[in-house]
Every structure is written in C-alpha cells, then in structure tokens.
Amino acid sequence: MTLRQSARAGLAALVALGSAAVSRTADSPPTFARDIAPILYSHCTTCHQPGAAGPFSLLTYDDARKRARLIAQVTRSRFMPPWLAEHGYGDFAGERRLADTQIKMISDWAAAGAPEGDPRTAPQPPQYTEGWQLGPPDLVLTAPAAFTTPATGPDVYWNFVFHTGMKSVRYLRAVDIRPGAPGAVHHANLLIDRMASAHEHEASPGAGFPGMDLDIQRSPFDPEGQFLYWKPGNPRPHEEPSGFASRLNPSDELVLNVHMHPTGKPETVRPVIGLYFTDEPQTRFPLLVELEADNALRIPAGARDFTVGDDFKLPLDADLLAVYPHAHYLGRRMEAWAVLPNGTRQWLIRVPDWNPAWQGVFYYREPVSLPRGTVISMRWHYDNSAANPRNPNSPPKLVTGGNQITDEMAHFRLQLLPHGARDQRRELDEAVLHHRLEKDPADFSSNFNLGAVQLSRLNPNAAVASLETAVRAEPARADARNMLGLALAATGRNGDAIAQYEASLRLHEDGRARFNLANAQVKAGRLDDAVENYRRAMEAFPDDPLPKQRLEETLALRDQRRNERR
Ligand code: HEC
Known part of the structure; x- marks a missing residue:
C-alpha cells in the first residue's frame, strides 16, 4: 500500500464515522458541518448568496463563522429569516420559520466559538443558478430606456412599457422581474395592458412615464388574476400551477410599475423581465380582489393604535389562494379573517409586526374554501407615535392616505378562485365594484x-x-x-x-x-x-x-x- 492509498483509506473511515454520529451528545457542541450548514442552506441562502437581497453570503463556513454571534442574535429575535405572517394564523407555502430547536442549536454553536466540525461531513452548498432562478426564460424583455432616480427628494414611481413582439397567443406560467438597483427599488408590479393604451402616456415611444396610480383600462373579460409582482419578501418567482397560466395576446403590452426611493445618489434603473410560457391554455380563472380603507386614513400625530378596516361579503363559493397585505411605515399590525355563513370564524392571516421591507405575497399551502355569504374582514392598525421606530416623521405629524411612502395605505389583496369550471370573474368583479361604490359612490374608476x-x-x-x-x-x-x-x-x-x-x-x-x-x-x-x-x-x-x-x-x-x- 502506498502512502497515498493509506491516507485515503483513513479518510474513508473518518467519513464513515462522521456520518454515523448524526446525533450529538450533550457535551459535544453543534458544528457548522453537521448542524448549522443544513439550517443555513434551507432557510437563509436563498437571500444570503452573492447577488441576492441579503447584505452578505452565508454559503461557506468562513461566512458564517465571522458572524456567528450576530446570526445567533437575529435568529433568537426571529428577525431572520424574515417572515411577516404569524405562525398558526393561515397555513402558508414556503413559510420561513426556524423551529425552536434550530434556534437553540445556532445559539449553542455560537456560544461554543462556532466550531467547524469535519468539513467532509458538511452538505454540499445549494447550487443557485447565477441569474434566472427558474432557468432560461422563454422571452427576455429589457426596458427600452433606463430611468435615473434623483439623489434626494420624495419617492418616485416610474412605469416601463414592454412590447412583447409575440406573434401568437401564449400562456404566462411565471415572470422573473429584475428591477435592478436593489437599494433604490422598493417593489414592482407588472400589469398586462389588454388595451395597449398605457404607452400613450409616454412622451416619446419607449420613454416610460411617471405615476403610481396607474389607471390602465382593464378588459372586463380578462381582469387581473395573478400577482405578477416583485416583492422583497418573495425572493423566488411564483410558478402558476397547471391550468392557471394567464393568457397573453400578441396585442397586449406589459407595464412594470416600479416604486423607488432616492438613496442619496442618482441610481440607474433599467428593469429586465423574463417570461416563462406554457402552451397549456388557461382553464382556471382566479381574480385579484382588493379590500382597502384608504379614504379612512387620517392618522393623528401621536396616535398609537389607529385602526381602519373593510369587510366584503362573497357573492359566490370561492377558494382563497393567496393574499398580499400592503401598508407603509406607520402600519404596525394587520389582521384578516373570514366569518363563514355558519358563524365559524377563520383566520386568514395575522401580521403582528408589520415591516414594509418584507412585504410579499403569501400563498396558502392548500386553498381556503369560502362559501357564498362568507364575510371577509381586514383590519390595519397604525402607530403614529414617536414610539414607532419606523415613523418617518420626527416629531410625528398627521398622515393621510396617499401614494408617497410618507403617506399611508390600507390594502389587502386576495386571489380568489370561484368554484366550478366556468369563468366567473365578472360576477365576482361586479360585486367587488359595488362594494367599493358603497364606500365612495362617485369614484371614477x-x-x-x-x-x-x-x-x-x-x-x-x-x-x-x-x-x-x-x-x-x-x-x-x-x-x-x-x-x-x-x-x-x-x-x-x-x-x-x-x-x-x-x-x-x-x-x-x-x-x-x-x-x-x-x-x-x-x-x-x-x-x-x-x-x-x-x-x-x-x-x-x-x-x-x-x-x-x-x-x-x-x-x-x-x-x-x-x-x-x-
Ligand atoms: C428573504 C430574504 C432573507 C432570508 C431568507 C434571510 N435573510 Fe438575513 N437578511 C436579509 C436582508 C435583506 C438583510 C438586510 C436587512 C436590513 O438591513 O434591514 C438581512 C440581514 C441579516 C443579518 C444582519 C442583521 C444586522 O443586524 O446587520 C443577519 C445576521 C442575517 N440576515 C442572517 C440570516 C440568517 C441566519 C438567515 C436564515 C436563518 C437569514 N438571514 C435569512 C434577507 C434575508
């Protein structure tokens, strides 16, 4: 036996030993290789990898060791992984939450000096595709012109118009939106402009146009049914299940509404979107329904728990597939529930500590079936006192509903799929619009x-x-x-x-x-x-x-x- 062969045999024995010792004893502290890496790879590195939203990578032992104490601290406080929805109030797919035992494991590991353990027993770091997360898109569209944010001043909203150049009808299975300029871009919503008329707002073709309240004339036959959003809380694009991909006509245009916040220096924003198609036609027709209470927002300076709400009675049997709560910095708590016709009250979501930095769409693991006559309720609570660490005004001042990040919003969007094979979006839409008019009879849109x-x-x-x-x-x-x-x-x-x-x-x-x-x-x-x-x-x-x-x-x-x- 040569020296090299014997070394290799020894190595093999060690590896066998390492994998046999899967459970650790009280006197052996957790190690990175055996205990910590699996947690980081499943709960952290989607954001903490080069090029992602997190401020540093956590893919290697060295990355983690340097920040062991901080990691222990932010996991104990449940600041990381970020997840707004309280556990047990709605069962959401991809819930980002560590078990108590995992949190303790990380604490013990940091307290023991962050030992590496045997690197050969560590799991392989996950392979993230550099670039598009769902693989190469079927169609990549780049905004015709970049937008440069001012260095300072109020928030800016800019709309980028994309022409698809498609020659035939396609069905949109997923969209990966890359707004660029991560420090400046808060979030972005993609709209399908069925009337292809939004570009009329452009001063010259391809220039884009300002404005947040994007008044796109919708098609009553094909209203918005999918969350085509880029949100910091959704690091991966959502893939529509079979039959849910929405129709995209060659005449449709896409409008990306981007919300930006000046960073202190001008930032160039030129979004790129990747479209993923399927040839399977749409057979399921959900509708995005919005509960809101913006007109009720007049939050006095110093108010600690200013509450608004909205209640909508469902006109038909439907499945609730996903929800998207939205407010700005004064929002502190959000609750939504359903009262079924038999009187049962069911939680839809509860956000005990709202933070707009982590807003996102929450998809239910299983559809929530809501019978006709169910009343869906949402309540937003605001803290406009100096005790709210995110209050943008010091001293606090009166804040009303509006589009600026220093204004407030009270939104709760739901993706509802009427039961049955028929497309019933218009029935549902009509009921929603009547409900909005009860609150504001003269509202134009x-x-x-x-x-x-x-x-x-x-x-x-x-x-x-x-x-x-x-x-x-x-x-x-x-x-x-x-x-x-x-x-x-x-x-x-x-x-x-x-x-x-x-x-x-x-x-x-x-x-x-x-x-x-x-x-x-x-x-x-x-x-x-x-x-x-x-x-x-x-x-x-x-x-x-x-x-x-x-x-x-x-x-x-x-x-x-x-x-x-x-
Ligand atoms: C959804 C994306 C996402 C996930 C998942 C995530 N992080 Fe983060 N993390 C961020 C972002 C973004 C920041 C910067 C936050 C800020 O500056 O407010 C951050 C900040 C941190 C910080 C620095 C906190 C500070 O005070 O400076 C640590 C440590 C951290 N994350 C650890 C983790 C760990 C450990 C996990 C998994 C258990 C995790 N993160 C999961 C996005 C994420």
Missing part, C-alpha cells in the same frame, strides 16, 4: 370599471347609469365617454351615443372611438361620415381586419343606395 363589466354582462341600462356617473366625475376622460357611447348604443340611444363618441374624439384621437362612431353613423344613415371614420380607424389599427371589412360593406351599401336613387 369604480364606476368606469363597473360600467364596463355591466356592459359585458349584457346589462346596458345599468352600464349607462354607472358610466354617466364616471363621466360626471371626470368629464375629460375620453375612454369613459367612448365606453358610455357603447352603452348608449346598446340601449338603442344611437344619437346620444354619437354625441359621446364625438366628445371622446374631441378630447383624444383614438381608432377605437372612430370605429364605434362609424358604426353608429351607419345606423343613422350617415354613410359618407362613416366611410371617413372607418378609414381613420384602419389607419390606427392596420393589422385589425374589422375596420377594413366594415369599410368595404359600407362602400357597397353606399353604392347600392346611390343606384336605388337613380
């Missing part, structure tokens, strides 16, 4: 969206009433007047419809309103005007066959009339 849903549900009389309220609230909104025109036409008030389309076009030139106007003019016998407007609609939508087809029909009709007159 609730009336506008309700009108669109009512029209899509073949209830044009109700739609006219809702849309007239919307137009009264915001007379200069061209899209609301166009939609009101459609509702009026559907009730047979063709002359009134024409007046609304014309008013809409005076405010804003739009191929859709031209097309609608042309249709109404045909009905009114004004064929020359209709021909002109179909032509203009064709110029606006050269790829859409419909204006061309209607134009040809109208030209033929005009010829026929002329011949009859001869």
Whole structure:
C-alpha cells in the first residue's frame, strides 16, 4: 500500500464515522458541518448568496463563522429569516420559520466559538443558478430606456412599457422581474395592458412615464388574476400551477410599475423581465380582489393604535389562494379573517409586526374554501407615535392616505378562485365594484370599471347609469365617454351615443372611438361620415381586419343606395 492509498483509506473511515454520529451528545457542541450548514442552506441562502437581497453570503463556513454571534442574535429575535405572517394564523407555502430547536442549536454553536466540525461531513452548498432562478426564460424583455432616480427628494414611481413582439397567443406560467438597483427599488408590479393604451402616456415611444396610480383600462373579460409582482419578501418567482397560466395576446403590452426611493445618489434603473410560457391554455380563472380603507386614513400625530378596516361579503363559493397585505411605515399590525355563513370564524392571516421591507405575497399551502355569504374582514392598525421606530416623521405629524411612502395605505389583496369550471370573474368583479361604490359612490374608476363589466354582462341600462356617473366625475376622460357611447348604443340611444363618441374624439384621437362612431353613423344613415371614420380607424389599427371589412360593406351599401336613387 502506498502512502497515498493509506491516507485515503483513513479518510474513508473518518467519513464513515462522521456520518454515523448524526446525533450529538450533550457535551459535544453543534458544528457548522453537521448542524448549522443544513439550517443555513434551507432557510437563509436563498437571500444570503452573492447577488441576492441579503447584505452578505452565508454559503461557506468562513461566512458564517465571522458572524456567528450576530446570526445567533437575529435568529433568537426571529428577525431572520424574515417572515411577516404569524405562525398558526393561515397555513402558508414556503413559510420561513426556524423551529425552536434550530434556534437553540445556532445559539449553542455560537456560544461554543462556532466550531467547524469535519468539513467532509458538511452538505454540499445549494447550487443557485447565477441569474434566472427558474432557468432560461422563454422571452427576455429589457426596458427600452433606463430611468435615473434623483439623489434626494420624495419617492418616485416610474412605469416601463414592454412590447412583447409575440406573434401568437401564449400562456404566462411565471415572470422573473429584475428591477435592478436593489437599494433604490422598493417593489414592482407588472400589469398586462389588454388595451395597449398605457404607452400613450409616454412622451416619446419607449420613454416610460411617471405615476403610481396607474389607471390602465382593464378588459372586463380578462381582469387581473395573478400577482405578477416583485416583492422583497418573495425572493423566488411564483410558478402558476397547471391550468392557471394567464393568457397573453400578441396585442397586449406589459407595464412594470416600479416604486423607488432616492438613496442619496442618482441610481440607474433599467428593469429586465423574463417570461416563462406554457402552451397549456388557461382553464382556471382566479381574480385579484382588493379590500382597502384608504379614504379612512387620517392618522393623528401621536396616535398609537389607529385602526381602519373593510369587510366584503362573497357573492359566490370561492377558494382563497393567496393574499398580499400592503401598508407603509406607520402600519404596525394587520389582521384578516373570514366569518363563514355558519358563524365559524377563520383566520386568514395575522401580521403582528408589520415591516414594509418584507412585504410579499403569501400563498396558502392548500386553498381556503369560502362559501357564498362568507364575510371577509381586514383590519390595519397604525402607530403614529414617536414610539414607532419606523415613523418617518420626527416629531410625528398627521398622515393621510396617499401614494408617497410618507403617506399611508390600507390594502389587502386576495386571489380568489370561484368554484366550478366556468369563468366567473365578472360576477365576482361586479360585486367587488359595488362594494367599493358603497364606500365612495362617485369614484371614477369604480364606476368606469363597473360600467364596463355591466356592459359585458349584457346589462346596458345599468352600464349607462354607472358610466354617466364616471363621466360626471371626470368629464375629460375620453375612454369613459367612448365606453358610455357603447352603452348608449346598446340601449338603442344611437344619437346620444354619437354625441359621446364625438366628445371622446374631441378630447383624444383614438381608432377605437372612430370605429364605434362609424358604426353608429351607419345606423343613422350617415354613410359618407362613416366611410371617413372607418378609414381613420384602419389607419390606427392596420393589422385589425374589422375596420377594413366594415369599410368595404359600407362602400357597397353606399353604392347600392346611390343606384336605388337613380
Ligand atoms: C428573504 C430574504 C432573507 C432570508 C431568507 C434571510 N435573510 Fe438575513 N437578511 C436579509 C436582508 C435583506 C438583510 C438586510 C436587512 C436590513 O438591513 O434591514 C438581512 C440581514 C441579516 C443579518 C444582519 C442583521 C444586522 O443586524 O446587520 C443577519 C445576521 C442575517 N440576515 C442572517 C440570516 C440568517 C441566519 C438567515 C436564515 C436563518 C437569514 N438571514 C435569512 C434577507 C434575508
């Protein structure tokens, strides 16, 4: 036997010994290799690896040894791993929580001087793909232009518009959003712009546009059903289960709404998004429903427990799949529960110590079944006293609802899947919009969206009433007047419809309103005007066959009339 061979044999014996000694005795302290590495690799290194959100890597013994005392401290206080939802109040997938025994193990290890143990017995560090976490995306889109944050001042919201360039319908299984500039970016929401109209806000194509309250005209047939979010609390993108991937049409555009906070120096933000597709069509249609109480937010300076809430009665049987609570720095505690028709009260989530730095979407391990008639309640508690360590104002001052990070919010979003095979999003949506209007009857967007849903549900009389309220609230909104025109036409008030389309076009030139106007003019016998407007609609939508087809029909009709007159 050579020297090398004997050394190797000895090594093998040691390894065998090491793996046999899986349970440690009272007098042998925990070691990194045997006890600590498995905890760090399963609970910490998704964020504590190079390039991730954590301020340092915890992949190697050296990384951990240097910070052993700090690690013991932050795990004992349950500051790490960060997780907002209280254990036992809702059963969430991917719960980040250490067992008491694991916390004690880390403490004992740090107290013993952070021994390494036998490195050969340590588990392999997890392999993180540098870059995209779900593998190479099917489509990678880079924001057409970067945005540079100011060095100081209030928060900025910027919207980046992405054109997919897709040629056929795809189904969106997952999105990996990389906003860039981690210090400056708080969070980001991706919206599917079904009307492809948000880019009209851009000063030049691709430039993006400012604003937080993104008023995207939604399609009543295909409202938001997925959380396409980037949140610090969700280090990994969510993958939709089979049948849940949402439809993405070639004409859809994507808008990434990014919330940024100046860092002291200008930061360049140019987000990249990775889209993952499936060819399996969508067969399950959840809806994002928001409970909120922003109008009730007038939090006096010094108030220690200012509470607002919202309660919504479910109009149909549904499964609750996920929730997303949202407030800013004064938020301290959040609670949500459901009272079932039989009187049972069930916790949905409880956040005992809110911290906006860890906001995220919480997916239930199993869907929570809520029967029709269930009342879903949420309560937000705020601390506007100097005792709140996150209070942005010193001394405290009155804070109201609003978009700035120094304003407050009281949101609770739910992903609800109506029971049954049928797509029932519009029924649910209509109930949600009615609920919002009970709180704020003149609200523009609730009336506008309700009108669109009512029209899509073949209830044009109700739609006219809702849309007239919307137009009264915001007379200069061209899209609301166009939609009101459609509702009026559907009730047979063709002359009134024409007046609304014309008013809409005076405010804003739009191929859709031209097309609608042309249709109404045909009905009114004004064929020359209709021909002109179909032509203009064709110029606006050269790829859409419909204006061309209607134009040809109208030209033929005009010829026929002329011949009859001869
Ligand atoms: C979801 C991502 C995430 C996970 C999981 C996570 N961390 Fe962190 N950790 C962070 C971030 C981000 C910070 C910086 C926080 C800050 O500055 O407020 C941080 C900070 C720390 C700090 C420094 C605290 C200080 O006061 O300076 C320690 C130590 C730490 N983490 C240890 C751990 C350990 C141990 C685990 C697992 C048990 C863990 N983290 C899991 C994201 C995470």
